[in-house]
Amino acid sequence: MFEYAPAPESRSIVDIKPSYGLFVNGEWVDSEVRDKTVNPANEEVLAEVAWATESEVDGAVRAARAAYENVWSKMPGRERAKYLFRIARIIQERGRELAVLESLDNGKPIRESRDVDVPLVAAHFFYYAGWADKLGYAGFGDDPRPLGVAGQVIPWNFPLLMLAWKIAPALACGNTVVLKPAETTPLTALVFAEICQEAELPPGVVNIVTGAGETGHALVSHPGVDKVAFTGSTEVGRAIARAVAGTRKKLTLELGGKAANIVFEDAPIDQAVEGIVNGIFFNQGHVCCAGSRLLVQESMYDEVLAALKRRMALLRVGDPLDKNTDIGAINSAAQLERIRTLSEIGSEEGASRWSPPCELPDRGFWFAPTIFTGVTQAHRIAREEIFGPVLSVLTFRTPAEAVEKANNTPYGLSAGVWTDKGSRILWMADRLRAGVVWANTFNKFDPTSPFGGYKESGYGREGGRHGLEAYLDV
Amino acid sequence: MTSSRLAVRKTYKLFIGGKFPRSESGRSYLVQDANVALASRKDVRDAVVAARAAVKGWSGTTAYNRGQILYRAAEMLEGRREQFVALGEPEAEVDAAIDRWVWYAGWSDKIAQVYGNANPVAGPYFNLSSPEPTGVVGVVAPPESPLLGLVSVVAPAIVTGNTVVVLAAEERPLAAVTLAEVLATSDLPGGVVNILTGKPAETAPWLAAHMDVNALDLAGVRDAALATSLEEAAAENLKRVLRPPATPVDWAADPGTGRMTAFLETKTVWHPKGT
Numbered sequence: 001m002f003e004y005a006p007a008p009e010s011r012s013i014v015d016i017k018p019s020y021g022l023f024v025n026g027e028w029v030d031s032e033v034r035d036k037t038v039n040p041a042n043e044e045v046l047a048e049v050a051w052a053t054e055s056e057v058d059g060a061v062r063a064a065r066a067a068y069e070n071v072w073s074k075m076p077g078r079e080r081a082k083y084l085f086r087i088a089r090i091i092q093e094r095g096r097e098l099a100v101l102e103s104l105d106n107g108k109p110i111r112e113s114r115d116v117d118v119p120l121v122a123a124h125f126f127y128y129a130g131w132a133d134k135l136g137y138a139g140f141g142d143d144p145r146p147l148g149v150a151g152q153v154i155p156w157n158f159p160l161l162m163l164a165w166k167i168a169p170a171l172a173c174g175n176t177v178v179l180k181p182a183e184t185t186p187l188t189a190l191v192f193a194e195i196c197q198e199a200e201l202p203p204g205v206v207n208i209v210t211g212a213g214e215t216g217h218a219l220v221s222h223p224g225v226d227k228v229a230f231t232g233s234t235e236v237g238r239a240i241a242r243a244v245a246g247t248r249k250k251l252t253l254e255l256g257g258k259a260a261n262i263v264f265e266d267a268p269i270d271q272a273v274e275g276i277v278n279g280i281f282f283n284q285g286h287v288c289c290a291g292s293r294l295l296v297q298e299s300m301y302d303e304v305l306a307a308l309k310r311r312m313a314l315l316r317v318g319d320p321l322d323k324n325t326d327i328g329a330i331n332s333a334a335q336l337e338r339i340r341t342l343s344e345i346g347s348e349e350g351a352s353r354w355s356p357p358c359e360l361p362d363r364g365f366w367f368a369p370t371i372f373t374g375v376t377q378a379h380r381i382a383r384e385e386i387f388g389p390v391l392s393v394l395t396f397r398t399p400a401e402a403v404e405k406a407n408n409t410p411y412g413l414s415a416g417v418w419t420d421k422g423s424r425i426l427w428m429a430d431r432l433r434a435g436v437v438w439a440n441t442f443n444k445f446d447p448t449s450p451f452g453g454y455k456e457s458g459y460g461r462e463g464g465r466h467g468l469e470a471y472l473d474v
Numbered sequence: 475m476t477s478s479r480l481a482v483r484k485t486y487k488l489f490i491g492g493k494f495p496r497s498e499s500g501r502s503y504l505v506q507d508a509n510v511a512l513a514s515r516k517d518v519r520d521a522v523v524a525a526r527a528a529v530k531g532w533s534g535t536t537a538y539n540r541g542q543i544l545y546r547a548a549e550m551l552e553g554r555r556e557q558f559v560a561l562g563e564p565e566a567e568v569d570a571a572i573d574r575w576v577w578y579a580g581w582s583d584k585i586a587q588v589y590g591n592a593n594p595v596a597g598p599y600f601n602l603s604s605p606e607p608t609g610v611v612g613v614v615a616p617p618e619s620p621l622l623g624l625v626s627v628v629a630p631a632i633v634t635g636n637t638v639v640v641l642a643a644e645e646r647p648l649a650a651v652t653l654a655e656v657l658a659t660s661d662l663p664g665g666v667v668n669i670l671t672g673k674p675a676e677t678a679p680w681l682a683a684h685m686d687v688n689a690l691d692l693a694g695v696r697d698a699a700l701a702t703s704l705e706e707a708a709a710e711n712l713k714r715v716l717r718p719p720a721t722p723v724d725w726a727a728d729p730g731t732g733r734m735t736a737f738l739e740t741k742t743v744w745h746p747k748g749t
Contacts, residue, residue: 123596139588234712241709246702248720253712410711429743439745446595450603454739455688456712461740464603465591474732 004316007323009110014101016187019048022056022210023193025063026203031056035212037186040107041320041329041364049186051211057178057218060207064149064176065224067204072176073146077133084129084171086199091122094195098188102160103320105187107329107365108283110321120445121164124463127447128168131468135173138465144472146174147250148226151219153240154189155232156182156331157286157387162231163189165462167206168447173471175227176205180219183212184332217243225249229470231288234385234411234456252460252470254288254452256385257413259434260406261291261442262396265300267418271440273307276391279416279442281315281327281369285389286335288457289414291442293382294371294393295402301395305373312369313356327389330365339367339388346372346381351392377408385411399424403431412454416442435461486510486647488517488671489654491524492664503672506561506648513670518639518680521668525610525637526686528665533607533635541582544633547660548575554656558621561648567622570726574622577729578629585634585734598747605738607635608714609688612681614641614674614704616694619725620649626725627693630733632666639668639687641678643694647671675700682707689714689737693723 021028031050038045052060072080091098098121099114108117136142150170154162159181170177181189193208209215213236220228221243227250230240234255244251261279263272279291296304320328330336347353351372360366367388375382375392382392396402406415415434417425425439435453438444445451450461460470487494488511496502499514532540551558551572558568590604611631616623620643631638642650654669670677674694682690682704690708695701695718708715716736 238709238712241712242706245705245709246698248717255712425745429741435739435741437741437743439743441599441744441746444595444597444599444744446593446597446599446601448593449595449601449744450591450593450740450742452740454608454741458712459714464593464742466603466740469735 004324006319008319009100009321009323011100011104011321013097014104016047016101020050020186020190020210022050022052022060023190023206023208024056024060025207026197029056029059035183037105037184039104040331041361043363046105047187049210051183052209052215052218054218057209057215057222060178060209061149061151061219061222061224063204064178064207067202068148068176071202072205073174077135077174080171080174081129081132083199083201084125084132084168087195087201088122088125088129090195090198091118091125094191095119095122098160098191100321101191102188103328105185106156106159107320107331109325109328110323111325112283117158117161120447121160124164124447125168128172132172135468135472138468140469140472140474144474147471147473148175149224150175150177150227150229150471151222151225152177152179152229153216153219153232154179154181156185157283157288159185160188160192163192165231166229169462169467170471171205173468175471178207178209178219178225180209180211180216183210186210220244227471230254237458250470253458254460254462255456255458256411257288257290257453257457258293258383258385258409258411259289259291259414259416260293260295261416262295262402262406262418262428263297263300263304264419264421264424265297266420267300268420268440269303269307272418273304273311275416275418275440275442276308277311277315280391281389282443284327284330284367286331286387287443289436289443291414291416292386292391294391295396295405296393298395298397305393308371309354309356312371315356315369317358317366317368318361327369330367330388333365335387336365336367339386339390342381342384342386343370343390346375346379346392349379349381351375351379351381377405383409399428403428407433410456413457414438486651486671488513489651489658489667489669490517490521491527491668492658494654497672505644506646508648510647510651510671513672513677515677515680517670518677518684521639521670522610522681522684522686524665524668525639528637528663529607529609531663532632532637532666537583537586540633540635541579543661544575544579544582544629547657547662548572548579550656550660551575554652557652558649561652563621563649567619567726571622571625574625574729575629578633581734582633585731588731589735589738593742600745600747601742603740603742605634605735606741608737608739609636610686611636611638611689611691611737612684612687613638613691614678614694615643615650616723616725617643617645617696620646621653622725623693624650624653626729627691627733628667630729631691631737634734634738636737637666639681640670641674641681641694642669642671644673678704679707682713683710685711687713689716691716691736692718
């Protein structure tokens, strides 16, 4: 095995202010209620951030409404497009800064924030920028209208990417937005607010209200909001669906998952093992579409497990800013506690736990990559979303059994299939009840490709032509 | 003397799993000069079981075949045209209902082409998004249009491969029961359409809260408080909800694709390209 010298990315490129206000109507607004955001890799306080109250959320919604009525809904699509292209360009220019900041605030490896998150963010704005003056060709009528003010609540696992998935299509369609980032990862959204200023986006078109659950509740239940978009847990998604019941608010939800990653005996094993590792350990497993249930065909079980363990022993866990790091920090103490609890339940219920030898830093929130074998479908670790680097391994004998087990979940966000047989891929893809099926690949994303769930993984699609529907009055 | 012949009356029953049972509750109610089954909570659950059992076969059949069967429903309805007129349905509405089956029949093998996409991702991948049926859809039928309105909510849900449990209009349910007879002779597999007569205000909450129902069409709910409580109940398993119309619907107008796409899921499949 190779020894690696540390190769840390410099954090000097980011200039974190000691304190941030709310971004309302193009300006920074002070707020009374504040809390701290920390670097999960070492628990260092990064900044103090406002937690918007109900009246502050109200101010942001009013600003968004005024911008909608007076400016944004009247602006020709080609002009809206140019603002979005500007934003995309600035994101590219400030890409390294955004990547470092994302890794600091979220704990994800710089390799991922630099090579996955930030490039996808820019690509998303480029993609939807081009739609702004072509909406009449999207299949929703000649002149589809925007909805008005969109209230958007996003999670902490891909802070800036989820912002892009929400804001880019909303603005392209002619809506204005009030967005609430997650309380543990507000910083890149606040830099995005600066980018809006830099792009000279008209005031009030984008408003950022930081805060926790109460701020989110105030936003989604505000009567001045016409559209609610949420990405996060199924539990909160349910509560939001109840909160908007009886209103005319349009709702899209992108919620939890418990994806099956299905490996057949004829799969290319090295690629499959890379896919399994990427499927569950990408972003510390803080991924709603993570391949958290590995289904291996029985005849291949020993071989796959041995190769998987060999590969896992090579994963480097540690400093998110180190370019060699594969697995960074767990985002928060609360999330670490949940991962620990469910893993302990996994052992108590009789599954066998294994992690490679791995030294974890003393400070910060860390969890070693872990697999459970001997897992049955009844085990909680096979049913509940852990949202961490924990893989449950099950087996199957026939394709029909693989389908049965893969679909045996209230979730339906994603699935993976590994086999060299083309007809079997298509047969499986037809039967898997999931919004995204990755065949001989996993965890791939693209702005042109719709993403979203079946069943209790939510409704609506983000990305692609389909993603426009969530922000148009159709 | 033929005039002394006693007419054979029809018993208006439920339509569940392709059969015509009475309500398990034994209840009926007098409406439109007939005794009509008054469906219960248990009937709702039986209908959902039948609808769920039919999903695999119906969604698995070819789009071409589903189109043929919907067209067959139009043929059967044309043949029974006078029965619906005799029930008080305006002739123009009966004709429009027949034409609506024809219209949706033609959509069966086109909606995926109109609503699906090949996606040009930035990498060497095949990437295709196609619509698939949501599953079991609970439908509250529009009270103001017992035949055309009913066909206009049932046909778009099933043409794409969903199965439905329909709560027929309380005050004018006879057209719905007669439509069930049309469907029973249209090669439509049992369980694809299930029709419950009675009081939707009583049965809809069970349908909205049922954990094996995937979506809810509130087209016929006219009580705002009931609509809200149904939508709240639907949130428990995140049913897709089509809310009651904000303004009165002209059921004779071009329906567009919205009633089909409301009960479709988009599945996106990725595969690497390589040698």
